Amino acid sequence: MDFNLLNTLREKNLIAFNISNFVTVQDVANGINALGSSPIMSQDKGEAEEMVKISGSVTINLGAFYDEQLEQTNSVAKFANQYNKPLVLDPVGVGAGSRRKKVCNELLDKYRFAVIRGNAGEIATLADAEWNTKGIDSGQGSGNIVEIAKKLANKRNCVVCASGKVDVITDGNQVVKIFNESNLFKLHVGSGDMLSSTIGCFVGVTDDYFEAAQIATAVFDVAGEIAASKMPEELAGSFGPKLIDELHLITAADVKQYAKYEPQEAIKND
């Protein structure tokens, strides 16, 4: 795992363009900013091209889409492909209904994505795989998530990150599992959205999106573990600000020390 990419991210301080879910946008913006990139959450179709051009990447979160946002999303995604800015998709709640699945699949059909990041249920839905899912939150279910994630990665020719107790990251061939985790993530509504946007920050600083998804997940998970370890009990509300604290304070050395993953040969800069 290329821990040094965290330093690269901070040195470059690229603009991370996010099409955001209004429920979690404040935490997402503060997370990006604390980490060391510069968030832009433009909503205006008229500036789509200008904003894409100055950005390092684009993250699309479909948590609370509506017609005008989908129009803007299409415009932004088209320019992102045109200007070679990597696209990250967070298919929030895609298991919760046919409309969400249709919206996601249309985007995936039309544009090249660098990474899809969702929980196991969301990844399974996009892979047309068997999974028991419930509503927006459910990453729990049964099925071989490694095979499901690989299937989606091959189908969409991109990196897939299936988050959960264990995070599975695959380019369709290689697989890395990350074991850092905290129960607090589930108690904070924006955790998944923030992880997707963290991946968005990292795909801007390397062409190796498989590597970017790994280091982003490791940084985010370790930051969350550190935040949780400083709490005397499960503080569902205080976790949000404290997670953002740690995204700013965390160093490449911290991630290297605390990240738990396999296979170990995935280490590059060791």
Place this chain on the structure above:
Amino acid sequence: MDFNLLNTLREKNLIAFNISNFVTVQDVANGINALGSSPIMSQDKGEAEEMVKISGSVTINLGAFYDEQLEQTNSVAKFANQYNKPLVLDPVGVGAGSRRKKVCNELLDKYRFAVIRGNAGEIATLADAEWNTKGIDSGQGSGNIVEIAKKLANKRNCVVCASGKVDVITDGNQVVKIFNESNLFKLHVGSGDMLSSTIGCFVGVTDDYFEAAQIATAVFDVAGEIAASKMPEELAGSFGPKLIDELHLITAADVKQYAKYEPQEAIKND
């Protein structure tokens, strides 16, 4: 008061569909999640029916409505009535102008609501009662709020919760008053919205909406009192995260121990 409903809520972990005020949506979502339900804040008309069907209830917050949201609200409310999902209305700032009053009354004319939750000024406005109100925040005024709340409950054939220093909850006939309170609630912009959504969570787990409004208010007020009691001074900003902390940590036993209300015969599971 049926304290055990808090355990039922957590066991069922239903989806709470919220049409939200963008000002407070993040706190509302985190409050619902910390309490033990699953928030969905869909904004898309095309998925209204699917989202209503998987939800336990629908809470409509009119704090910052706009034309497209009102269209979606009508669609969602229609499906909620059709599928027997209880509706909660928070008529934010309805005393602040004729437009807001018209919007609220049209919804109340067209759809069956389980509960209306507002401050005294908002409830008085909808009851066409005398009250001195100012802007969006003013729950202060003069008038017999018990009679005003009963009038609205009878007019709209639903439960009414008039929040304030004392919370008055009525089904139009019976009245319960809850006395737990903290000045911090007024210092945090989302408190009222969070209370309405808490009621939304509880109406999903019992058909007795009068009971649901009581226990929801007691849980929320006691959680706020506990959060405030842990502060050395009035921390207007820190109260938000800490209130969410307590919504997760609070138990049915805590609510039973600390809730102050009358009449005491309202106790069921004692």
Place this chain on the structure above:
Amino acid sequence: MDFNLLNTLREKNLIAFNISNFVTVQDVANGINALGSSPIMSQDKGEAEEMVKISGSVTINLGAFYDEQLEQTNSVAKFANQYNKPLVLDPVGVGAGSRRKKVCNELLDKYRFAVIRGNAGEIATLADAEWNTKGIDSGQGSGNIVEIAKKLANKRNCVVCASGKVDVITDGNQVVKIFNESNLFKLHVGSGDMLSSTIGCFVGVTDDYFEAAQIATAVFDVAGEIAASKMPEELAGSFGPKLIDELHLITAADVKQYAKYEPQEAIKND
């Protein structure tokens, strides 16, 4: 500097109407409320006139505009001028593209503004002055910001506040510099938006907008310094709630004691 205006603001408790950036709206609303005004974030064109009439001022934040919001903004700005409610403009990210600049300049051409508040790069863009800017965040650059701010103030016949390490406030003739600062402001995404809305609160309580911009900036900066001074390290996420804490706790005496500014003869109520 008229420190007593903080007491006036709290006594009057006026409604501060804000056309908001959805990224930061929750912090902005809580900041206004904690300070002692009443935030309204109406999004509905149909209530524009009613909302303007009950408000003390209107703050327009262009951080994440879209077509419908621009329509509403024009309607609200027109009524604000008609009813003599002072207008504050925050031209977020105006240096980031031609579309943003066009949108801002059209508003400035059509309506009378009391105050424009931006970082140095944003102010330079509106003044058509030389400045090296990058994206949405960049207040860093080279150039004589005092002359640039004066140029814009004279061009638009309003007060200009160019925020940064040193805040420069000018009516086009007189200049006051405020030196209070904390690195934490940059680490919190909503800081600039909150400062603009704080100015919005103060222009509602005095006709002297130059004075209002000074005291607002001093109150906000000192509150931020106090919040930062209580932290053992740079807590990028915790700073948001703690800044809001201090906006409620701060007194006129605190501001008088800690504000660092020149010229000292700017003091009025000493």
